[in-house]
Amino acid sequence: MRSARSWLRVLPCCALLLLLGGCYDRIELNELAIADIMAIDRTEDGLLKVSLQFLIPSELTNPGGVGSGGGLRDPFYIMEATGATLPEAFSLLQAKVPRRLFTSHIRVIVLGEELARSGIGPVFDSLTRMRELRISADVVVTEGEGARLLRAAPRLGRLPVLALANTLGQRIVPQREIRQVAIALAAEGMDPFIPAVGLVPRIETQLEVGTRAQEYELTGVGIFRGDRLVGFAPLDLARGLAWLVDEAPFAAATIEWPPETGAPSPQLERTDLSPSEALIEREAPPGTGPGSPGSGLKEPNHITPLIVRARVHFHTEIQDGQVVVNVHAHAVDDIVTNQAGLDLTDPKVIPELEEALADSVKQRMQAMLRLAQEELNADVFGFGALIRRNYPQLWRTLRQDWHDHFRRLPVHITVDVDVRRTGLTGNPTIFRPEQLRK
Amino acid sequence: MRPAETKISPFQLAMLLIPGIGSTAILGLPGTTATFARQDAWMAPLVAFPASALVIWLCGRLAARFPDETFVEYAPKVLGRIPGKLCGLLLFWYFFHLDAAISREFADFLVAAAHPRTPMVLAVGLAGFAAAVAVRHGPEILARLGELFTPGAVVLLLVIVGMAYSSTDANLLKPVLENGLRPVLASGLITQAFTGQVILLAVLLPSVTRRDQGVKASYAALGVIVAALTLVSIVSLSVFGPITDKFLWPFFKVARIAKFGQVLARIDPLVIGFWVGGSCFKLAVHLYAAVVTFAQVFGLRDWRPLVFPMSALVSAYAAGHLQNFVEHGHMLAYFWPPYTQFFQLVLPAVVLIVAAIRGVGVRVDAKR
Numbered sequence: 001m002r003s004a005r006s007w008l009r010v011l012p013c014c015a016l017l018l019l020l021g022g023c024y025d026r027i028e029l030n031e032l033a034i035a036d037i038m039a040i041d042r043t044e045d046g047l048l049k050v051s052l053q054f055l056i057p058s059e060l061t062n063p064g065g066v067g068s069g070g071g072l073r074d075p076f077y078i079m080e081a082t083g084a085t086l087p088e089a090f091s092l093l094q095a096k097v098p099r100r101l102f103t104s105h106i107r108v109i110v111l112g113e114e115l116a117r118s119g120i121g122p123v124f125d126s127l128t129r130m131r132e133l134r135i136s137a138d139v140v141v142t143e144g145e146g147a148r149l150l151r152a153a154p155r156l157g158r159l160p161v162l163a164l165a166n167t168l169g170q171r172i173v174p175q176r177e178i179r180q181v182a183i184a185l186a187a188e189g190m191d192p193f194i195p196a197v198g199l200v201p202r203i204e205t206q207l208e209v210g211t212r213a214q215e216y217e218l219t220g221v222g223i224f225r226g227d228r229l230v231g232f233a234p235l236d237l238a239r240g241l242a243w244l245v246d247e248a249p250f251a252a253a254t255i256e257w258p259p260e261t262g263a264p265s266p267q268l269e270r271t272d273l274s275p276s277e278a279l280i281e282r283e284a285p286p287g288t289g290p291g292s293p294g295s296g297l298k299e300p301n302h303i304t305p306l307i308v309r310a311r312v313h314f315h316t317e318i319q320d321g322q323v324v325v326n327v328h329a330h331a332v333d334d335i336v337t338n339q340a341g342l343d344l345t346d347p348k349v350i351p352e353l354e355e356a357l358a359d360s361v362k363q364r365m366q367a368m369l370r371l372a373q374e375e376l377n378a379d380v381f382g383f384g385a386l387i388r389r390n391y392p393q394l395w396r397t398l399r400q401d402w403h404d405h406f407r408r409l410p411v412h413i414t415v416d417v418d419v420r421r422t423g424l425t426g427n428p429t430i431f432r433p434e435q436l437r438k
Numbered sequence: 439m440r441p442a443e444t445k446i447s448p449f450q451l452a453m454l455l456i457p458g459i460g461s462t463a464i465l466g467l468p469g470t471t472a473t474f475a476r477q478d479a480w481m482a483p484l485v486a487f488p489a490s491a492l493v494i495w496l497c498g499r500l501a502a503r504f505p506d507e508t509f510v511e512y513a514p515k516v517l518g519r520i521p522g523k524l525c526g527l528l529l530f531w532y533f534f535h536l537d538a539a540i541s542r543e544f545a546d547f548l549v550a551a552a553h554p555r556t557p558m559v560l561a562v563g564l565a566g567f568a569a570a571v572a573v574r575h576g577p578e579i580l581a582r583l584g585e586l587f588t589p590g591a592v593v594l595l596l597v598i599v600g601m602a603y604s605s606t607d608a609n610l611l612k613p614v615l616e617n618g619l620r621p622v623l624a625s626g627l628i629t630q631a632f633t634g635q636v637i638l639l640a641v642l643l644p645s646v647t648r649r650d651q652g653v654k655a656s657y658a659a660l661g662v663i664v665a666a667l668t669l670v671s672i673v674s675l676s677v678f679g680p681i682t683d684k685f686l687w688p689f690f691k692v693a694r695i696a697k698f699g700q701v702l703a704r705i706d707p708l709v710i711g712f713w714v715g716g717s718c719f720k721l722a723v724h725l726y727a728a729v730v731t732f733a734q735v736f737g738l739r740d741w742r743p744l745v746f747p748m749s750a751l752v753s754a755y756a757a758g759h760l761q762n763f764v765e766h767g768h769m770l771a772y773f774w775p776p777y778t779q780f781f782q783l784v785l786p787a788v789v790l791i792v793a794a795i796r797g798v799g800v801r802v803d804a805k806r
Contacts (some may be wrong), residue, residue, distance in 0.1 A: 025555070128681070131554065134704075136695040179678065179695060183610070186680040389612035 033099035036076070036161040039146035040123055041112035043082055047204035048115070048123070050089035051147040053160065054097070055105075060158060075158050076382060078150050086126035103132045103271045107165050109139050109178065111194065112146030116229035120192075124185060124227075127178050135178040138168050140197045141222035141229065152199055153213045160216075167216050168195060173238045174247040178419075185227055189384015189395070189402055192224045193241065197230050225378040227405070233371055240368030243329055243361065244381045248310030254302045254361045257340035257353075275349075301340040305333035305357055305419065314383075316390045322410070323394065325383050327365070329415045333357060335422045343436040358415035365413050379406045439535040441577070441730055442506035442644040445486060447654035450581035451646050453588045455636065455659040458723035460666055461716025462543050463632040464595070465687040467667060468674040470771050471625035472683035477611050478622050479682070480671035483633065485626025489783070490633035490660055496786040497639035498653035503799030505649065509640035509693045510734035516793045525785060529640065532781035533728035534752060536635070539766075539774070540724060541565060541756035544717035546763045552710050565714075569722035570749035571622065573729065573740055577645050580722055587719060591712055595666060598689075598705070599673050601696035610679035629667065631775040634782035636660055636703070641727045642644045686767070725749055 035052040043049050059075035079096050083089030094101050109127070112118060128135055142149055154163035168175050173195045184192035199214040220238040222229050233241060242249045310331040317324050335344065335353075343349055372378055384402045388395040400406050427436060446454070471479040504512035509529055514522025545561035547609035553561070572580060639656055671740070674688035676694065682688050690709055697703035729748050732739035760766050793799055 128684070130761045131551065134694055135691065136697075177695075179605075179681075182681050186684075188680070385609070388616075389609060392613040392616045 012386075023203055027100060027426050031099055032102040033097045034102045035106050035110050036159065037110065037150055037164065038103070038106050039110040039112065039148075039150050040086070040115055041146045042115035042118050045208050046118075047084055048086060048089050049080055049082045049147070050093060051078055051150055052087060052093060052101070052103075053078045053150045055159070074153070076160070078147075080147060086123060087130065103130070104134060106133060106137050107161050108168070109137050109148045110146040110197070111139065111141045113141065113143050113229065115146070116141050116194075116224070119227045120181075120224070120229075121185060121227035124178070128182055135182070137178050138165060139176050139178055139181050139194050140164075141194045141232075142197055143219070143232065148199065149197060149216070151214075152216055154215050155202060155213065164197065164216050165259065167197070167218060170218075171242075171247070171250045173218050173235070173249070174242050174245055184382070186382075187370075187382070187385055188399055189379060189386075189388050190382035191226065191378040191380050193221045193233075193378075193380040194224070195238075196220045196222045216387050221380075223378045225376065230376045230378055231371075233368065236364065237368045237371055240364040240366075241372075241380065243310070243312060243365050244327065244368060246312040246314075248305060248307060248312065248329070248331065252304045252306050252336060253360055253364065254304045254337075255356050257301050257303050257342055257356070293373065302337060303335060303340050303342060303353065303356075304337035305417075306336045308332045308334055308420070314386055316387055318391070318394075319410075323387055323391065323398075325386065325409060325411045327411060327413045329361060329365070329413070330418075331361065331416070332418045332420055333358075335419060338422070338428050339430075341428055341436050342430045343427060345426045349420050354417045354419050357417040357419070361417065362413050362415045365415075369411055369413075373407055373411075377403050377407050380401070383409060383411070440529055440644075441508055441641065444450065444576050444578050444645045445647050446578055446581040446642075446645050447647055448651040450585060451642060451652050452655040452659040452662075453584035454577070454581045454642070454723060455638065456588050456642050456654060456662050457584060457591060457716050457719045458471045458638065459635045459659075459720070461591070461713070461720045462540055463629075463663070463667055464716075465547065465713060466688050467629060467632060468671045468688045468721075469683055469685050470628055470767070471671065472675065472688070473771065474628070475621040476616070476683065477613070477626040477675055477679070478615055478617075479625055480611070480668055481622050482625035482629040483667035483671065485622060486629035486633045486709060487660070487664045489626075489630045490636055490664075491657060493634050493636050493782050493786065494639060494653065494660060496783075496790055497637065497643060498649075498656075500533050500640070500786060500793070501643040501649055503790075505800065506644050507790070508644055508730065508734060510731050512793075512799065513789055516796065516798050523735055526731060527548075529637075529785060530728060530731035530735055532637075532778070533641075533724050533731060534748075534755070536778070537721060537724040537728055537752045538756040538759065539770075540717060540721050541752055542760065542766055543770075544713070544721065545756070546766060547690075547713060547717075548710070550763070551687070552707075553692060559753075559757050561759045565721055566725075566749040566753035566756075568718050569725050570745050571720045572718075573726045573749075574745045576742075577642065577726055580719075580726065583719065583722075586725045587715060591716060592662075592666070594708065594712055595670070598693050598696050598709070599669060601702065601705070602615060602673055602692050604697075605695055606673060606676040607679070608676055610676050628771060629777075630782075631770075631778045633663060633667075634690055634778060635662065635724075636722065637782045637786065638727055640786060641730055673737050674703050686763070688756060708728050718789070720795045721752075723749065725752065728752070 034055045036055055037053045039051040043050040052078050056075050056077065059073055079093055080087045081093035081096065083092050090101060127133060149164070150160065152160050154160055155229070157163045176194050181192045181194060184190045195217045198217050198219040200217040202213045202215050218235060220232050220234045221241055223231050223233055239249050239251060239253070310329065312327060312329045315326040315328070317326065337343060342353065372380055379402065384399070384406065387398065442475050448796045462728050468479060475482060498762040500509070500512065510526035513525045516522060517525060541562050544565055545558045548561050549556055549558055572583065634658060643652055645651060674692055675682050678685065678688055690706065693709040694704070694706045696705060725745070727750060729741045732748065733744055737785050738744070760769070
């Protein structure tokens with residue numbers, strides 16, 4: 001009797017041993033295929049082609065070339081499958097991948113142009129419904145095929161996804177997560193926009209001749225009406241969009257001095273200057289005119305501010321029975337370049353300068369506004385939602401044909417710029433006092 | 439063993455009520471209320487507050503008339519033997535049905551969010567077993583468990599809210615009252631089905647050391663629950679705006695996107711952990727209420743032998759009485775709110791009114 005009791009006590013201990021084997025249906029890390037970027041394209045027969053890029057962790061810890069013998073191998077590989085829906089494509093993809101697909105670590109989702117033009121709504125149902133995907137993943141569109149972006153090999157960082165996510169994080173163009181796009185799709189009076197990314201060839205160095213590697217480049221934003229892509233806004237307009245949705249870029253935007261009246265010439269944009277062009281400009285013969293340093297440059301009279309802080313406020317009012325949107329932007333700038341030779345030690349100069357800077361921001365916003373209102377007719381700024389917030393009653397009469405109203409919606413933009421600092425120098429180092437402009 | 443023989447402090451009662459009511463409501467409720475009230479759903483808990491406070495007041499008044507007795511014990515004294523027992527049985531049914539609903543909601547979330555291939559019966563059964571083990575040792579153990587669990591859960595909630603702050607957009611809460619008050623009242627009724635669960639006091643109050651303090655602590659607990667639900671709704675709505683109502687568990691989605699810079703992110707497993715803990719706790723509290731009411735209706739001296747069989751019945755009912763989650767959601771939104779009000783408000787109100795008219799029980803005024 002007694003021994004039977006003690007045996008009974010031993011039994012649970014033995015049962016506990018079973019737990020040492022671990023969970024009965026566990027999936028170890030080395031049984032997972034961890035995806036980090038996904039590209040979704042529409043095939044010609046209207047199906048979804050899903051391309052996933054998988055990490056290969058062992059290649060990551062083994063820096064290519066250094067003693068590895070085998071030369072450079074990518075720490076990732078790409079597989080794709082075609083199906084009617086996203087989960088269906090996933091399950092077909094699973095047939096080609098020897099480990100279980102794991103999509104929880106997807107950080108960027110690339111939408112191909114064809115898919116974007118035919119409507120992204122259906123895809124977004126899967127993106128928000130599936131358990132593993134995170135709705136904080138970034139979404140980008142690209143001109144042409146989306147899967148192309150998975151094949152880039154950025155030099156900084158061995159993983160394309162990190163390079164891409166970091167590029168998006170530079171706040172040149174507003175970032176958009178799945179969540180934000182889904183909100184814009186579901187909200188009244190708001191159309192989505194998604195940052196557009198393309199590829200640029202890297203400038204070859206002597207060591208790398210013939211590699212033809214490609215880097216990521218922000219090319220602007222894709223503008224949607226409803227769930228369909230209707231056009232791309234190039235980078236300079238995309239920065240205007242950033243202002244209009246109160247996510248102003250940490251970017252420099254150059255103005256000419258003295259300011260010209262009227263629209264700035266397109267060359268004012270220096271961001272589109274390719275490195276080779278910059279080289280030509282730098283090697284141009286020095287200025288010949290007396291007392292004009294650098295007058296050989298195409299545009300010598302530039303002042304470039306760097307935006308430190310920016311805040312945009314939106315107000316609506318009713319004038320003559322019509323809604324008017326007032327956009328007021330306020331920015332704090334630092335001057336980082338004064339090759340125009342403006343006398344920055346003179347306090348009287350600053351208000352003039354501020355006005356000119358404000359004007360350039362305003363031009364930029366108005367150009368974006370024109371594109372959205374007149375050409376694409378897509379309310380990516382959410383002005384409809386703004387009117388709905390402020391005049392719910394009025395909105396009921398507008399929402400049926402909001403896009404018609406949006407086209408004619410008067411938007412007044414005012415910009416205030418404060419110049420706080422002038423970088424590390426007061427007056428330009430290259431000028432003698434008598435050369436300064438007053 | 440009578441409930442009056444166990445003693446829990448007023449503070450413990452509050453710690454028992456907060457997770458005993460709030461834990462399932464936090465995740466699921468904002469999505470359901472948002473389907474009716476959209477961006478105004480955060481007002482629903484505030485609308486429900488007075489009604490739930492009324493439930494506490496009713497229970498407090500009844501407990502003052504009948505110190506050391508539960509609802510099942512004093513109902514026959516007030517209404518007569520047969521109607522009184524019948525009311526006790528109805529209250530038992532309410533606790534039983536609610537316990538099954540809690541179990542079901544727990545299992546559905548766990549399976550949908552974390553363990554898609556786990557059979558639901560296993561989730562329901564294990565939770566039921568854990569709850570039963572806790573309940574067997576009486577409400578004091580539950581109360582101490584509550585003291586341990588509640589502060590951590592509140593801190594986690596605040597941490598998630600803080601981490602989600604950068605993703606919020608207050609504009610998504612506007613326009614306020616776009617469709618008038620009616621949708622808000624409708625979603626308030628849904629919320630009342632949850633916050634009205636303070637009817638637990640009809641069973642718990644006799645176990646509290648100082649009754650008047652216990653009632654005060656219950657109001658405070660209700661305040662915490664309402665504040666937490668309002669906060670969770672505001673955050674969910676300002677993060678997800680018009681898609682809040684599409685999500686079955688919006689606050690879980692909030693936890694999934696919550697991050698603190700590059701340092702801390704993806705804390706949703708913690709949320710699942712606290713959900714498991716909180717749901718099991720709520721399951722246990724209501725299991726206790728169901729077992730005690732059942733034992734007292736049938737005049738059993740000790741309720742403890744009933745715990746495991748009752749837990750098994752609850753689990754079986756939970757797993758079997760609904761086909762899928764869609765039915766569950768539909769039931770919670772349309773059938774459940776009016777149904778529960780019968781037990782939470784009508785039942786105690788009828789007993790209190792009859793007791794006052796017939797003058798049964800301790801004179802409340804004399805006691806003051």
